[in-house]
Amino acid sequence: MSASSESKRDFVSSELGTKDYWDETYDREIKSFNDFGDVGEIWFGEDSQERVLDWLEDCDLVTTDDSVLDLGCGNGMMLIEMARRGYTSLTGVDYSQGAIELAKAIAEKEEITCINYQVADLIAADCTQKYTCLTRQYKIVIDKGTYDAISLIPDSEVEARQVYLKTVKHLVAENGMFVITSCNWTKEQLLHFWKTDFELFEKIPTPSFQFGGQSGNTVTSLVLKPKP
Template sequence: MKLSPEESNQHLSAPLQQFQTGREVASDDDRSVAADSWSIKSDYGSTLDDEQRHADAAEALSSAVNFRPASDYSSDKDESDADAMTSMLGLQSYWDAAYLDELANFREHGHVGEIWFGTDVMGTVISWTKSLCIDVSQGHITNHVGEAKSQPVEQDDTYLSSWSVLDIGTGNGLLLQELSKQGFSDLTGTDYSEGAIDLARSLADRDGFSNIKFLVDDILETKLDRQFQLVMDKGTLDAIGLHPDGPIKRMMYWDSVSKLLARGGILVITSCNHTKDELVQEVENFNQRKIAIFQEPKTIKDQETQKGHAPLSYLNHVRTYPTFMFGGSVGSRVATVAFLRN
């Protein structure tokens, strides 16, 4: 069924706004409708041939962004604030339905499904991450005050072949395909939706990326028994935060991710529901919780030692996304931030 432009806009706007500021958990019928209608399609193919849909989605996403003070996104938010952030996009049942639809479209029409945040953002994330990893490999970045290049660099890709990469919430796995094209070779994608993994495997087999491994795994209760030098998250933390138990699940997320990151490894998070400062603040909250586990130091020497207990530190962020003023704050529709595992 092809929707008219008016109907398409009507179906797109509500789910996208709910992704940003969702107020209630949707029924199974609502999730089914959303799974059919909510997506940002790309040059890889679309279930609808209306190119205006991508522009409409981007506009709705932009208008729905609500930049809050970093403290509002701390993991210790009160219950009422957490309820306000609840959305159907935080439920596994939504994603199971969505990827069953995507898988059916792939098998029938060869469509790859949605590109999370669109191809422009994915391209920026890929080139920026590649440059960051090369700089780290060459020793150009040794601590959190280092500045990574945000533009692609012409370097031998042998620097990247040794990086082990994990993409959590991989969806259709196209991010890993793009990383493979850039020279990364040890690639693993996980998702808690079996339909997503089936789709990612099917696409990888079709496109000749048999080197990419895909596993059904929930990042909050991960069964992975290895660590990775690079962990990618494009929208997963956003979805976790929209679950009715979002504050608790976000705490579980940081605990799990920090254990999956090898020492000296990098976590790259791309979010449309958090600004760079909000993500940094959430990591600081996580660090404080971990430090509190240790006995309170009694001497200056102990205090210096205590600083080493912070698991994650801010490394860099993408500065090329367009910004705008909203509610007295300057922010971007999308933020990509890198953290270092100490």
């Protein structure tokens, strides 16, 4: 199933687009981690994460020395797995203090020291000047569900998405790549929104389904490159 424009979305603004929701979520997950060692949910599931990491591992343009930024890192498990695979220059940001505290606690338990975590609001107008880790560019910038969450912000999602686009444009190096995974937007919708500054480099294969004579994907993962 596909749509050629943003107007054909099948979701609406919700509490998933609010900071309060994520703060409460990570407060619970920190307690669960401290009490039981449970790292919490991997957004879109472990398989979705592995598909992105396997693609990066197989890409001739990517090395383990490349700088990596995870936007909306949550519990940091994407970066934890990248560290296990040998990546050495890793940064994660999230606007929830609880998420960053949880990510740091997990990294400490795993004895992983190559990840730099920082609280940062990616849709603040001055975020690329306000937060140290957002003042530079990265070879690989990863979004796994963050654009989806921004798209669910009540009342101001359109403005928020435009600010986010400018933020990502600033963060991706000229020779870098932006890897975005979404469960709310189709390939066509993502390309439509990001087309002002990015172009498709490759689509990462994801499981498909058949319904009513049409095929579609529950999750879409794209690798985008900055336009010349």
